[in-house]
Structures are given as C-alpha cells and as structure tokens.
Amino acid sequence: MLQPPNVLRDPRFRFVSTIPSGRAPGFAAHESPRRGDASGNYLQGLNTPPIPASELPEAPRRRRLSFEIVTDPLQADRATEIRLFSAQRPHMRAFHFSWLSFFIAFFGWFSIPPLMPTIKRQLHLTEGQVSNSDIASVSSTIIGRVIVGPLCDHYGARIVQAVLLVLGALPVAAAALATDYVGLVTIRFFIGLVGCSFVPTAYWTSVMFSKEVVGSANAIATGWGNLGAGVTYLVTPLLFDLVTINDVVSDNVAWRATLVFPAVCMVVIGVCLYYFSDDCPQGNYRELRKNQAMDAEVSRPEEDMKLGLLTVVRKPVTWILLFQYACSFGVELQVHNVLSLYYYEDFKRADCDATVDADDCRLLTQTQASLISSCFGLMCIFARAVGGYASDVANRKFDMNGRVGVQFTAFAAQTVFLYIFSRVHTLAWSIPCLVLFGFSAQACTGSTYGIVPYVCPAHTGATSGVVGAGGNLGGLAWGFLFKWIGRRAKSFEFLSLFVALSAVMSIAIRVQSEPPLRRPGDPAVQSTAPTECMDDREDWSSGSSAGNRNTVGRAST
Numbered sequence: 001m002l003q004p005p006n007v008l009r010d011p012r013f014r015f016v017s018t019i020p021s022g023r024a025p026g027f028a029a030h031e032s033p034r035r036g037d038a039s040g041n042y043l044q045g046l047n048t049p050p051i052p053a054s055e056l057p058e059a060p061r062r063r064r065l066s067f068e069i070v071t072d073p074l075q076a077d078r079a080t081e082i083r084l085f086s087a088q089r090p091h092m093r094a095f096h097f098s099w100l101s102f103f104i105a106f107f108g109w110f111s112i113p114p115l116m117p118t119i120k121r122q123l124h125l126t127e128g129q130v131s132n133s134d135i136a137s138v139s140s141t142i143i144g145r146v147i148v149g150p151l152c153d154h155y156g157a158r159i160v161q162a163v164l165l166v167l168g169a170l171p172v173a174a175a176a177l178a179t180d181y182v183g184l185v186t187i188r189f190f191i192g193l194v195g196c197s198f199v200p201t202a203y204w205t206s207v208m209f210s211k212e213v214v215g216s217a218n219a220i221a222t223g224w225g226n227l228g229a230g231v232t233y234l235v236t237p238l239l240f241d242l243v244t245i246n247d248v249v250s251d252n253v254a255w256r257a258t259l260v261f262p263a264v265c266m267v268v269i270g271v272c273l274y275y276f277s278d279d280c281p282q283g284n285y286r287e288l289r290k291n292q293a294m295d296a297e298v299s300r301p302e303e304d305m306k307l308g309l310l311t312v313v314r315k316p317v318t319w320i321l322l323f324q325y326a327c328s329f330g331v332e333l334q335v336h337n338v339l340s341l342y343y344y345e346d347f348k349r350a351d352c353d354a355t356v357d358a359d360d361c362r363l364l365t366q367t368q369a370s371l372i373s374s375c376f377g378l379m380c381i382f383a384r385a386v387g388g389y390a391s392d393v394a395n396r397k398f399d400m401n402g403r404v405g406v407q408f409t410a411f412a413a414q415t416v417f418l419y420i421f422s423r424v425h426t427l428a429w430s431i432p433c434l435v436l437f438g439f440s441a442q443a444c445t446g447s448t449y450g451i452v453p454y455v456c457p458a459h460t461g462a463t464s465g466v467v468g469a470g471g472n473l474g475g476l477a478w479g480f481l482f483k484w485i486g487r488r489a490k491s492f493e494f495l496s497l498f499v500a501l502s503a504v505m506s507i508a509i510r511v512q513s514e515p516p517l518r519r520p521g522d523p524a525v526q527s528t529a530p531t532e533c534m535d536d537r538e539d540w541s542s543g544s545s546a547g548n549r550n551t552v553g554r555a556s557t
Contacts, residue, residue, distance in 0.1 A: 067091065067281065071210075077281035078210035082217055090278035091208045094158070095217060097273040098204040101161050102225025104269045105197035108172045108262040109137070110229045110336050112188065114236040114370040115255045117344045119184070122252045129181045131483035133188045134337040138475040140192035145472065148196040149203075149465055156279030157204035161197060165270030168194035173263035176256035194266075195472065201225055202464060207280045215388055215453065219446050223384030226442070229336045230377020232262070237367040308459030312466055317455055320505050321448055322470035324411065327502040328444035330474015331418075331495065334482065335376055335441075337475075342488045343369035347427065363427070372431060376438035383439045387446025400454065404509050407447045411503035414440040415496050422492035445471075454511045 068088040071077045079091040086092040112119065113134075120130055151160050171190035178184040202218055209217040239261055243254040279285045312318050343364055352361035364372070387410055394402025417437040424430050448467065455463045482491040 071281065075210045076207075078214075079208060079281075080210045080212050082209070082213055082220070084220075090281050090283075093277050094204055094208045095221060097269075097277045098157070098161075098201045099221040099224040101165060101269055101273055102197050102201040102222065103228040103231075104262070104265050105165060105168065105194045106225060106228030107232045107235075108168060108266050109191060109194045110232050111172060111236055111259055111262045112137075112175060112191070113337050114233045114340050114373070115240060115258065115366070116341055117366045117369070118240070118251050118255045120341075122255070123178070123180060123184060125181055125184075127486070128483060129185075130341070131479065133181075133185045134334075135476060135479040135483070136185045136189040137192040137337065138195070138333055138472060138479060140189045141195035142469065142472045142476065144193045144196035145199055145465070145469055148199045152200050152203040154285075156285040157200035157207065158273060158277055158279045158284070161200040161204070162270045162274035164194060164197050164200070165266045165273075168197075169263040169266040169270070172266065173260055176259050198222065198225075198468060198471075199465070202468070206464075211453075215392065215450060216385070218449065219385045219388035223380050223382070223442070223446070226332070226380040226384065227377065229332075230374045230380060233336075233340065233370045233374035233377060236262075237370040241367055308456070308462035309466070312456050312459055312462045315455060317509055317511055318463060318466055320508055321451060321455070321467045322473075323505065324407070324502045325445065325448050325467050325470035326474025326477065327411065327499045328414070328441055328448060328474075329468075329471030330476075330478060331414075331441055331499065332376075332445075333471065333475030334478035334495075335438075337479070338482060338488055339373040339376060340366070340370050343372050346488055347425065347430075372427075372434070375431065375435050379435065379438035379442050383442035384446040386439075387443030387448075388450050389446075390443070391447045391450030395450070400451075400511060403447070403451050403454075404506055407444075407451065407509070408503055408506035410440055410444045410447050411499060411506065414444055415500040415503055418492060418499055419496040422489050422496060425489070451509065451511060 067077065067079075067090075069079045069083060069086070069091050070081050071091075072080050082095070083092055087096055116130065119125070125133075148160060148164070168191065171187050172194075175184070175187045175191065178187055201221055205217040205221050206214055236258055239258045240254050243249055243257050244251060249257070280288075282288055344362060344366055347363040347369075348361045349363055387406070390410075391403045391406045394406045396402075398405065414437065417433055417440055421430065421433040421437050424433060449464070452463050452467055453460050478495060481494060482488065485491040485494060
C-alpha cells in the first residue's frame with residue numbers, strides 16, 4: 001500500500017493552502033524565482049508549461065526561497081525546527097550569531113565587576129560610589145531599549161546588533177583611561193548601553209523561527225547569551241593574574257590592560273555577524289525593500305505597533321509579568337554587579353580582627369572570589385531553557401494552569417534559596433546555596449517568557465518588550481535597595497521578600513490558553529490564534545478558548 005508523502009519534509013510539498021505575500025505565483029518553495037528557459041520565459045512549477053515573461057503580473061522579486069532547514073511558508077519562511085549543530089544560512093547562522101553576540105555583549109558589560117576589588121582600591125572609591133557605578137551601568141540600558149526596538153524594525157537585528165557591539169567596545173576599552181570616580185561612573189553608564197543587545201537577540205530569533213519553536217529558540221539564545229556574565233567572572237580575573245605574573249606590571253596597569261580583551265572580542269564578533277549573516281529568512285531588509293519583496297508581516301506598520309503597545313500596557317497581567325521579570329532577570333543583573341565584592345570583602349577569617357588589617361582577614365583573593373561568583377552566571381547554560389521547557393511540558397498536561405504552577409514553583413524556590421544564601425556565611429554552605437539560587441532565578445526567566453506569548457497573541461512583540469524592560473528596571477531598583485541598606489547580606493535578605501511577593505502574584509495571572517501550531521514532523525495543522533486580546537474580566541479555562549480550534553491546511557504541489 002502506497003504511503004502518502006510527508007508534506008512537511010518533502011521539498012515538493014512546501015505550499016499550504018495560500019501563497020505568502022511577496023512570492024511570485026506558481027513557484028514551489030525549493031525553486032528559484034529567477035529560473036527561466038532559453039527564451040526568457042519563467043517556469044511555473046513541477047510538470048507545468050512555462051509562463052511567458054510578458055504574462056507575469058509583476059517582475060519576480062529577488063529573495064531567498066530555498067533553505068537547508070524545514071520552514072513554514074505561511075509564517076514568512078520561518079524555520080520549524082532548531083538544528084543546533086548546523087551553521088547554514090540564514091536560520092541557523094542567525095541563531096548562532098544571535099546568542100554569540102549577546103554572549104560577548106554580556107562579557108563586555110560585566111567585565112568590570114570581577115575587577116572591582118582592585119579598581120576600588122586603586123581609584124580610592126567608597127561603598128556608595130561603587131553602588132552608584134553599578135546603578136549607572138543598568139540605568140542606561142533602560143533608556144537604550146526604547147530606541148533599539150524601533151531600530152530593529154527598520155534596519156533589522158543584524159545591523160543593530162553589529163553597531164551595538166562595535167560602538168559598545170569603545171567605552172569598554174575607554175574604561176582603562178578612568179582615573180577617578182566621575183570618570184568610572186560616566187564610562188559605566190555608556191557601557192550599559194551594550195545591555196540593549198537583548199532586544200535584537202530576541203527580535204532576530206523571532207524573525208527566523210516559527211511559533212512552534214520560537215520559544216525554545218529565544219530561551220536557548222538568551223540563556224547562552226547570559227552565560228557571558230558567568231564566563232567573564234572566570235576569564236577576566238585570570239587575565240589579570242596573567243598580566244601581573246612576577247609583578248611585571250602593577251595592579252593599576254593590569255586591570256586597565258585586561259579590559260582591552262573584551263573590547264577586541266566585541267569588535268570581531270560585530271564585524272563578522274554583519275558580513276556573514278542575514279536579517280530575515282528571505283535576505284537583508286535593505287535589498288528586500290529595494291526589490292519590493294518585503295513581507296507585510298516583517299514590515300508591520302508603525303501604527304499597529306503603537307496600538308499593540310497601548311493594548312498590552314492596559315492589561316494587568318503584563319505588569320505582573322514585568323514585576324516577576326524584575327525579580328528574576330533584574331535580580332541576576334544586581335547579583336552580577338555585587339557578588340565578587342560580596343565574597344571578597346564579607347567573608348573573613350573568624351580568628352582575625354578586621355579593624356587592624358582588613359586585607360589579612362579576607363578569606364579569599366580577588367581571583368578566588370570571582371571564580372566562586374561565576375557559578376551563578378554559569379547556570380545560564382541550561383537553567384533558563386529548563387524553565388521554558390518545564391512550562392511547555394506543564395502546558396501540554398494542564399493547559400495554562402500548568403504554566404502558572406511552574407511559575408509559582410520557580411519563584412518559590414528562588415525565594416527559599418536566596419533567603420538561605422543571605423543567612424549563611426561559610427563557604428561550605430554559601431556555594432551550594434549560590435548554585436541553587438542561580439538555577440532557580442534563571443529558570444524563572446524561562447518560565448516567565450513561557451507565558452508571555454499568551455498574554456496578547458496579536459501583539460506578542462509588544463508584550464515581550466514591555467516585560468523585558470522589567471529586568472532592567474528591576475536591576476536599577478535593586479541597585480538602589482543595596483545602596484540604601486548598605487550591608488550586602490542584609491540586602492539579599494530584603495530582596496528575598498520581593499521575590500516571595502512575585503511568587504504569590506502568580507495566582508493572579510489570567511491569560512488565554514492556546515496550543516502550539518504544530519511540532520516539526522506532525523501533520524500540517526494550523527491554529528486559528530485569536531487576533532484580539534482576551535478581556536481581563538474573562539478567566540482562562542482549559543480547552544475552552546476560541547484559539548483551541550484547529551484547521552487542517554491543504555498541501556499542493
């Protein structure tokens with residue numbers, strides 16, 4: 001008995017029910033729109049006569065239509081699978097450059113905190129001045145996010161990300177020229193603009209991957225990108241020690257020379273991604289606009305974006321998720337800023353009088369403190385993805401109740417481990433608590449963005465942007481909290497109260513449940529996602545939303 005072909009994987013069956021905008025009619029997805037016969041006529045499709053060029057309704061548009069990965073033409077040729085070990089253009093090349101560029105941006109953004117014990121001593125900074133520099137490094141990111149989003153819409157994530165890295169390398173390198181408190185704060189303010197790279201990272205993966213897998217793509221890309229903060233805690237102190245071997249140079253020169261390394265890496269990655277990647281599956285925005293081959297979905301009118309933003313900010317659930325992201329990613333930012341100094345200055349020998357000689361009483365060196373601190377950031381390699389995956393699994397079994405349950409559990413775990421971490425003052429207990437605290441905090445970021453697409457399906461981008469801004473606002477707020485309280489251990493304890501509040505707020509999350517379109521390899525099923533946001537007065541219920549109705553598309557050759 002003959003078996004029907006797999007319409008998702010057979011290249012002869014790539015169109016489903018309708019033809020996407022911008023593609024000349026009659027072409028299969030694996031055929032080039034520029035292909036013609038000897039007389040200049042353009043071929044229509046498989047086993048069909050050629051169409052005379054004079055009868056074409058419009059000139060064929062120059063855009064990529066052939067891909068090395070399974071794509072969905074109904075979603076602007078976005079990929080429906082993730083091949084981590086592939087670097088083929090455009091989808092996987094963009095994916096790897098997105099997380100790598102975010103990684104190196106975080107590496108440069110947090111290259112100063114691991115060296116802060118030396119910088120504080122060499123520039124004669126007080127605790128309050130160090131806190132002010134931490135706040136400055138986060139506050140500029142909030143301002144930059146407002147600008148970077150619209151720039152991605154117009155120029156594409158590739159160009160914006162490249163510009164952020166290359167220009168961001170300048171203040172990172174210029175930090176070596178700081179000679180006083182004012183210079184350091186000013187430079188760290190401009191370094192903070194590199195943190196805006198989160199926006200093009202998420203934007204890039206959203207353009208390249210379909211709704212079925214975009215959540216996983218975003219979680220992996222942003223999680224691996226955040227890993228840069230953990231790696232800089234590993235690499236930067238070791239570079240510092242390498243420069244100061246045998247006292248070849250002084251500490252004052254060594255910390256300045258060390259900052260050149262992340263600046264060079266930022267320039268190299270920025271230049272490479274500009275020349276060796278693409279804005280979207282069909283090519284680069286500039287060429288697509290020039291040839292009038294831009295999908296309407298990619299070039300959404302500015303009025304629709306403004307409407308989406310207004311719609312999203314009126315929903316209470318948006319502000320709940322914003323606060324929760326402030327208590328997860330925002331906590332991460334503050335922890336990265338203070339953790340090295342916390343281990344270096346607050347852990348002392350029990351049989352030593354710190355008032356006599358504070359340096360002799362310290363339990364750890366700068367390098368040892370930074371290596372321990374890296375454990376927190378290194379959890380990003382899998383913790384964020386675990387949070388998103390757990391949310392997806394719970395959704396399949398319990399609908400939106402499952403996602404909310406995972407959200408509550410993750411934040412409750414973060415509360416417990418953060419509180420215990422603030423209360424223990426021995427390395428034997430502090431390091432395991434730090435690892436568990438880091439894992440749960442980063443899992444919270446993944447579970448939060450597992451809910452974001454369901455808040456307002458018609459304006460997911462606007463929702464993602466507003467919720468994401470909560471991370472930077474949280475980092476700014478917690479910076480002021482630590483400065484106000486003064487003692488770092490006590491500040492961590494107070495911070496756990498805000499995280500506990502965010503866990504309780506999970507019970508107030510009300511969003512509409514909607515299943516994914518399809519998983520790669522499943523039959524071609526398309527979900528009729530709601531085009532309007534659910535009224536806030538409605539409660540979600542399992543399987544009762546209009547978005548749960550599925551329709552089967554037709555495959556044609």
